């Protein structure tokens with residue numbers, strides 16, 4: 001069974017920032033969403049799982065592989081798309097994938113050619129294979145990134161903030177591609193974008209200040225809030241008053257005015273209306289945003 005088990009993982013950087021605080025998660029095949037605001041510790045966790053940095057304590061395993069103590073074993077079955085996927089100047093998509101395939105240990109040129117062509121086709125870039133990757137759009141670059149992460153039939157695929165900066169069309173194409181590859185392997189999608197998780201994941205965790213503050217399905221998290229989320233369109237000057245009076249979980253502009261969502265066990269009256277909760281309400285209620293007024 002291809003299962004990723006993370007147990008009591010902790011990491012404090014030399015500057016005193018506790019990026020991972022006793023993180024415990026179990027992840028099976030499929031796309032798992034790791035949702036958290038910037039600085040929550042997602043990249044620290046992804047880098048630890050990708051064996052690029054060490055934890056202070058705790059353990060992690062993928063099936064029989066002890067990730068902490070057998071990093072080279074893990075690397076053989078890992079596909080990793082880091083947050084910043086840098087590319088060399090003037091290298092074409094085909095050359096880049098060929099180069100990555102060599103690094104992954106595919107030494108035979110004919111075998112590499114087959115793998116590279118297959119992946120170029122899979123990410124829909126075969127026609128662009130001889131174009132410089134530098135000239136690609138953000139979405140196309142991310143598809144090259146996914147193609148390189150798929151080299152060598154990985155069992156664990158880690159994608160760190162893959163949709164930041166993509167336009168809606170590119171994001172959709174990337175979603176489709178990930179959904180396609182995510183069936184047979186463990187895919188961890190780290191993101192601060194709630195839509196990524198809503199579109200792709202049946203299981204998720206929410207991370208904040210290095211801690212896992214929710215773990216389960218998006219659906220059951222939403223059901224937990226059922227009948228407790230109310231909204232009201234208010235004036236900007238009134239925001240502070242509402243913040244003092246209610247537990248505001250989100251504040252979005254709608255037609256130039258703040259539309260606030262609050263969490264309340266019973267109907268507050270006061271012009272509020274009950275709404276069907278969504279994943280964004282879950283996210284903001286779990287991370288307890290403190291800067292709701294800005």
Ligand SMILES: Nc1ncnc2c1ncn2[C@@H]1O[C@H](COP(=O)(O)OP(=O)(O)OP(=O)(O)O)[C@@H](O)[C@H]1O
Pocket residue numbers: 013014015017018019036037038039040041042043044045161192
């Ligand atoms: N090498 C480092 N040295 C010191 N502090 C670090 C280091 N890397 C990250 N941090 C800090 O650790 C915390 C977690 O960072 P991390 O990058 O893991 O979060 P994140 O959820 O991935 O956020 P982002 O999306 O902004 O990258 C942040 O406060 C960050 O400033």
